[in-house]
Amino acid sequence: MQDLRDFISALEQHGELQRIQEEVDWNLEMGAITRRCYDLGAPAALFEKVKGYPKGYHALGAPLGPSRKPGHSLYARTAMALGLPPDTPPKKIMESYLKRREKPIKPTIVKSGPCKENILLGKDVDLLRFPIPLIHGGDGGRYIGTWHTVVTKDPDSSWVNWGMYRLMVHDRNTMGCLFPMQQHIGQMYQKYEAKNLPMPAAVAIGGQPVIPIVSCVQLPPFVNEVEIAGALQGEPVPLVKCETVDLEVPASAEIVLEGEVLPHERKSEGPFGEYMGYEAGKASPKPIFRVNAITHRDNPILPFSNMGMPIHEGQTATAFIKGAEIYSELRKLGLPIKGVFVPPYGVGHMAIISTETPFINFAKRVAHSVWATKPGLFTYYIVVVDADVDPTNMDEVLHAITTKCHPVNGIHRVPHTPGFPVLLPFLPPKERLLGDAAGVIFDCTWPKDWPQESMPVKATLENLWPKEIQERVLGKWETYGFKSTEGSTGEKKPHR
């Protein structure tokens, strides 16, 4: 797939796209429609006629929204963005992601590309040319950046970071940004500010569908996300030079915003309906992005996500792939981890880790290792289960919590951990702004010091019946009169 348009065609081919020719209002209507798309697991919404905007200026809502189409995985659109069939189960998507991600592919620099079809400078710079939605009732403004990439360069090294950080339009050429210090962009911005320099930045909206994925997934520091995007699509991402800043952007982007983030200046930004499921935080002073140039394709398409109650891109992309990233980081430490899953209704706050337990208190070692990684940074609930529990199967996980986690001794609370600033709903208002959070470990593994004879044995068909009886029963199942294996003991139903 070369661009967003190829992805839209693929979505359409698999029944994951709804074209909307009816005129819609950018003012809350597009937001309400996409909210319902998430609620129902309906296809992504391609808005072809937005009130007050020229014909041909389209917007794409819920690009990786959850799918409830029969036969498709909940993560069908994430799978398709990675070039996999829409029925690929989550475990297979994660495996494929991890395999490809191991071999980064450097981008190529090309002279020009579709994103240069229109170049707007000076007075022509006007963000409101695009059909930017006012998404939720209560939002502080229209958000142009909700499924995009902010490109910045570390002033001290060759590291170029691609991250997705929400962007609210203030006026025709400025935007407000949420750049927490815990995030890579926040770390870079701090360095520029210390030198009293503006931070050059570019925003790419649209492009190959792997681009927003690597931008909203918490990859480790000093990783150039563009090389992971290349790895995921199996070929280099073609980049073009910006017009006014020394940065490169994907040549096939629909819209590119070039400019700088001013040092030490703040303006009120927010609130916004957020990934945790709430219209979160109050408006607060935040950095200002001044846009000096806009380039865009003819008939540009503005993709947007609509954060709020699960399940949306914050879970089908960020939380889901975060599980794979945590797995990869833990394996690098040599820990005997079997699987990691970050379940969608846990909004990225909960990670379930299944592991062998070679020695006493191993769950704590696992949990603290998770917290030491970048992808584990904003994970507050760590559930550690034994290797026989499938972490993608929430029924098995709940069973492990309620039968193996001692309500007092199995729960370990860790005060004052780093949290996501501004938005964290469970924090009291004063701690919320800072992100002064806390963590908890649910140890659902059998203690290593219990004598073997006291270990409870799972009462399953596999464990308690002799092999020959198991085989006889399975072999004669239909002879007994049952129609299929449906409902048989031991059937595994992983998260679809």
Ligand SMILES: Cc1cc2nc3c(=O)[nH]c(=O)nc-3n(C[C@H](O)[C@H](O)[C@H](O)COP(=O)(O)O)c2cc1C
């Ligand atoms: C739609 C969407 C909006 C997001 N907005 C923000 C944001 O405003 N600020 C932020 O720190 N992270 C935001 N995130 C999460 C980051 O994209 C994610 O943590 C990513 O890893 C950041 O890149 P980095 O790891 O290079 O810092 C958002 C994610 C999504 C899916």
Ligand SMILES: [Mn+2]
């Ligand atoms: Mn990064």
